[in-house]
Amino acid sequence: MFLVAELRVTEHRGRTSIGNVLAARKAESVSGREQLSAALHKVALGDHAALETVYLLTAGKLFALLRRMLPSEAVAEEVLQDVYMAVWKRAATYDSSIASPMTWLITIARNKAIDRLRSDPGLKEMSGGEQLMLHIVDPAPSVLARMEASERDKRLHRCLDELEERQRLFIRAAFFGGFTYDDLSRRTSVPLGTVKSYIRRGLIRLRNCLQS
């Protein structure tokens, strides 16, 4: 006599769950993109269930991004909420012919995080994570190795590799820390003009590589 059990993955608060990893991967596969796009279009029509679909597919990735950018879990949770309220309000402006849905969502999330960091001066001082990144080497090889296995577009990371290490770190710090040129200059004690021309040269090289 055989016994059959249906195993369901349970979610752990504040920690990665397989459900989220699968959802995030799914959101970025081709069919996942279409599903996400279609859901966003329904959200534009006021469809609450579609908003939940968008949330289930993307909240894991966006929360991870916000936790990286913001100094505390509590603030990250608040901003995550703001992000989906913005999605609810602005879904009608999403144009699938212009942007991929995940990029649209990541852009909203980053901009909300940056707004939060800049409107609350205390936060930026607390935000230690990215500041440390400026003085540490690149992320662990395991991150990149994990990515190798995926089907995702690796151009950015391959082209970043062609930059000087500091250029790479500055650009990554700008993305994950929301730093301005001014911030970077102050935190590294490098003159503003020098920081600007250094990063701009890096961006030009990056652009040329990405276009080739």
Add this chain to the structure above:
Amino acid sequence: MSGIDKESSESGKDDFSIAAAEYVLGLLSERERERVHALALRNPAFREKITKWEEHFSRFADELEPAAPPERVWREIRLQTERATSMSRVPPRPATRFKALWDSAGFWRGLAFGSLTIAIALGGYIAAEKSKQPAAKLVATISPNIGPAAFVAAYDPGRRQMLLVPSSLVTNEKRVPELWIVPKGLKPISLGVIDPSHPQAITIPEQLAPHARTGSALVITLEPQGGAPGGVATGAVIAQGIFSPI
């Protein structure tokens, strides 16, 4: 200063591209950012560069392991969105006549908001609908004074139904957008406060229907909460368009 001041074309191209990257990353000071934002509003090629950089840089997120947020975050989102819907002065659901179209994912996919495509698609749909009266269907693309179209409006005189499809309308949080029809030579007539984020159907009252004709202008102003007091426009015009037949 951001890098968009150079004149020579080769480095000028670089500067455009780099300014877009700086904008996306958030490297610019507030003043620089405002200048670049203003450039983006009036230059579609520049907006395209911005979008390309957003796509590229979003790959940074691939480094991140997804993390489950606490359930209370979703609960709060659901609560707030349901509250927003029930408090909305505009019906959240489009008129049933157009429901089938709006429910069709195929219709929405690949439509470029603010472009002629929407106007034609809507017009095509309306034209395909059987109408008792042969009166011309009207379409207007309501554009802000700078930037891409904010709304497309399609009017079906047979049903006195105006379909508004919003695109990218930036509003001030404290003020609400109000739609006006301005027939030639007449004062603006309010069609009510509109919802900038959802498509909506507005039924034009019978006495106003004759004003919805070719050459009539549609205007959106920003008014205090609750709409323009006394039915007279007080706020700035943020978008406008003119009806023309399909």
